[in-house]
Amino acid sequence: MVSKPITKTNSPNLVSILKFLIIFAIIDCILQISLGGFVRVSGSGLGCPDWPLCFGKIIPPMNYHTLIEWGHRTSGVILGLTISVITLLAWATQRSNVTLVVLTTFNLILVITVGGIGGAVVLTELEPSLRTLHLFLAQMIILVLGFSLITLLVKSPESLSRNIKLDKYSITMGLAALTIIITLLSGSYAVWKGAGTVCSAWPFCTSESIFPKSSLGWIHMIHRGFSYISVVVGAVACYIVIKAKFNNTIS
Incomplete structure (x- = not known):
């Protein structure tokens, strides 16, 4: 059996970087959702009354509620940038892995949508249905990130299909x-x-x-x-x- 030569697009280093970024994004997304919960219980949902800036500034005056809401938004920006880099790397180096490219592109669309809905939540003064949709889509981001990581961990599409079984356990x-x-x-x-x-x-x-x-x-x-x-x-x-x-x- 002839081994596949290591090229720029399938380098183990690039795959490792992608894995690290996806794991980092999963952790950040969990932190983002947790911060969102803390925003709610602390009554800080309108700590920044405008969007996308906070009191018209990138770095606002740091009182208690503003700091909590600004921290939530900052975590979201970091998540969005990380997913953007993941998507660019997937397109640049893993284009043969169609599943990964589709998942990362879909996730980029998701994170942009979640950010927009987050802005709508603020501008509508915390409309409950929008807040619920905001939370649901944030959870979807974690799900898609998890599937993206799986596509990098398996050796081939054939092994992926062999390991995904629709049985009573799943x-x-x-x-x-x-x-x-x-x-x-x-x-x-x-x-x-x-x-x-x-x-x-x-x-x-x-x-x-x-x-x-x-x-x-x-x-x-x-x-x-x-x-x-x-x-x-x-x-x-x-x-x-x-x-x-x-x-x-x-x-």
Whole structure:
């Protein structure tokens, strides 16, 4: 078997740089989402009342709420620049890896969209539906970054297709991940709409009625419903994985 010669486009150093940048982007995106949560709980969503600048400046006056919101935006700028470099490197050095090129290009579009929606969130004074969409797309960026990293870790498209199997394990884990994400998004929307504490009883909204009597009550209970489902699906996924591990151990 003749080995493939190392060229400028498939150099191990370039691949290592791409891997490092993708891992860095994943960490930064997780930090970005965490900072977004801190912006919400600290009431700093309007710490910078304008966009894309903050009080008309790149570096604004640093009071408490402004510093938190500015830090969130700065992390987003770093993420956007990193994903831009990843996309350029993928196009310049990995064009034969069509999956990687498509994923990185899509991710660049995603991060630009998320930034624009973040601006719309500020300009609409924290519209809940836009904030939820903002969070959802940020989570999508992590997902696409993860797939991009996988395409670099596998040796060939054939090995990638061999390792991706649609079986009971992947389906159950996928459903568990999906229900958890929906639970997080619905919970965030409930808090942003002011429905976080509208239901005083458990497991139903009130002790007098099974069904909620207001739109905020329904928002809260829909979130609870997804949380119940995610617990059940997560438990089933854990059972399947533990059972398979146990069977492999004793066989």
